[in-house]
Amino acid sequence: MNPSAIFPNRHTRARQAALRQIAQIGPFIEGRLAPFRRPGCTQPGWHLTFKAQGRTRTLYGPMELVAEVKPWTLNYRQRKGLLRQVTRHSRALIHGHRANQRAANRSQALMNS
Numbered sequence: 001m002n003p004s005a006i007f008p009n010r011h012t013r014a015r016q017a018a019l020r021q022i023a024q025i026g027p028f029i030e031g032r033l034a035p036f037r038r039p040g041c042t043q044p045g046w047h048l049t050f051k052a053q054g055r056t057r058t059l060y061g062p063m064e065l066v067a068e069v070k071p072w073t074l075n076y077r078q079r080k081g082l083l084r085q086v087t088r089h090s091r092a093l094i095h096g097h098r099a100n101q102r103a104a105n106r107s108q109a110l111m112n113s
Contacts, residue, residue: 014085015090031076032073034049
């Protein structure tokens with residue numbers, strides 16, 4: 001038995017499931033689309049807001065691209081949540097590694113005696 005091996009448990013299964021979901025997400029872009037009122041126009045304009053170098057930046061979104069870009073921002077938020085899940089389960093695997101190592105050593109000691 002390899003004492004440094006990571007044994008499959010709920011964290012490895014959950015992490016693998018989240019990684020599979022990340023692979024299925026389409027194009028994404030960081031930021032949010034926010035409508036704003038343009039003077040003299042009946043339709044709102046759209047800004048994509050995002051952080052760059054610690055500052056909030058704004059990019060004008062042409063009306064023709066809003067329908068295409070909006071799902072990209074939703075995909076980014078979904079991807080971000082899944083990345084947090086992967087991180088949480090990876091941390092749990094690291095945390096449980098020492099306990100698994102001790103259990104493997106005990107098992108090996110019992111087999112040798």
